[in-house]
Amino acid sequence: MIASIKDFFIQFIEPGIATSTAGTQFLQVATAALLLEMMRMDSELKDEERQAIASTLQSQFNLGKEQIEALMALAEQEAHEANDYYQFTSLINKHCDHSQKVQIIENLWHVAMIDGHLDAHELHLMRKLADLLYIGHADYVAAKQRARESAKLPA
Numbered sequence: 001m002i003a004s005i006k007d008f009f010i011q012f013i014e015p016g017i018a019t020s021t022a023g024t025q026f027l028q029v030a031t032a033a034l035l036l037e038m039m040r041m042d043s044e045l046k047d048e049e050r051q052a053i054a055s056t057l058q059s060q061f062n063l064g065k066e067q068i069e070a071l072m073a074l075a076e077q078e079a080h081e082a083n084d085y086y087q088f089t090s091l092i093n094k095h096c097d098h099s100q101k102v103q104i105i106e107n108l109w110h111v112a113m114i115d116g117h118l119d120a121h122e123l124h125l126m127r128k129l130a131d132l133l134y135i136g137h138a139d140y141v142a143a144k145q146r147a148r149e150s151a152k153l154p155a
Helices: 002-012 018-039 047-061 065-081 086-095 098-113 120-132 137-151
Strands: none
Touching: 018 047, 018 065, 018 086, 018 098, 018 120, 047 065, 047 098, 086 098, 086 120, 098 120, 098 137, 120 137
8 A cells, every 4th residue: 555655646746755744645545445435335426426426536636637547547556456444544543633624424324315315334334443543423523514515415
């Protein structure tokens, strides 16, 4: 995982500082991988979900289109090779404060809701990830509500 992430950032982010920003790089891949995992939780992969992930990554990390495409490809590869979610959530826990982790949960909710409904598998993954990120129930519910309002879904 480390070599492919390092190669990505050497190629697409600022050459020469890739090793000094390893935490940010791992965080970007971890966040993208979790968002992509959420997209795969329901039975259909939709373009609107992929676009929501790209938009989230762009706003969260201020990356260009080419960087986002490469990041998503790398994150898909890393998620496919992963045995569990801990390798991603541990990076997020290490490099994010509580409000950033709540924002990630809200982004995950947004991806889960973008198609207009919540699947049981999506709900299960949300609870699991919230627990791994040490997000309390009140923040979990508030993030869900904000995502629901953003997606214009009924309460």
